[in-house]
Amino acid sequence: MPFEKKTIYEKWDIERIGFYWLIAELDRKENLAFGYANLNDEQMAEWGYSISEIIDVGASKDRNWKPTSFENAQKIIRDYKRGFNQR
Template sequence: MEDEIPKLYETDGIPAEKKVIYQKWEIPQIGFYWLIAELDKKENLAFGYANLNDDNFAEWGYISLDELTENKVTKCHSWKPCSFEEAQKKMQQYRRERHLR
C-alpha cells in the first residue's frame, strides 16, 4: 500500500478536494486525525491534512510520521484510499457516530 502513495510534490497540480488520501492516522479519543496524500519513505515525511478536532484551524501541510508515532498516534489499517472530498464525508460521519465536535 505505501508503494502506491505518491512521492512529495507529485500531486501539486491536483486540487485539494481531488487528492487521493492513502492513509489516516488518528487519536480517536480526542478527535485528532491526519490524512496522508504524499509520502517520502526515506525521510518518513508526509504531505497531508491535519485536523486537531477543530475544522476552522485544520490545514494542509507537512507531517512527520516519526513525530506521530512518538506521540502514540495510530495508523488506521482499515482505511481505503479515496478522494479528500470523500475522506471529509467519512470523517464527518465518524464524528457524528462518536459524538465528537
C-alpha cells in the first residue's frame, strides 16, 4: 500500500517545538509502532521507530485525533500550522 493511503490511527507530538509522529501500525504488547516521524524538518522526516522512543522524548498523544489517511493527515497538519503561524 502506498504511504499516502496508509491509515494514521494516532498522532503524538511535542507541539512547542514542532515535532510530530503519525502512527500507522501499533503493537501494544511489544510496545512497537510504525509510522511517520517529522522532527520539524520536512526534508529529514521518515517512516519507522518504536513507541517507547516517542514517550521517552516527552511526546503526548493527541486525544482528539481521528483515524485518517496519511495524505489527509499531512493536510490537517499543514492547515493547523498555517493557522497557528497567523496568530
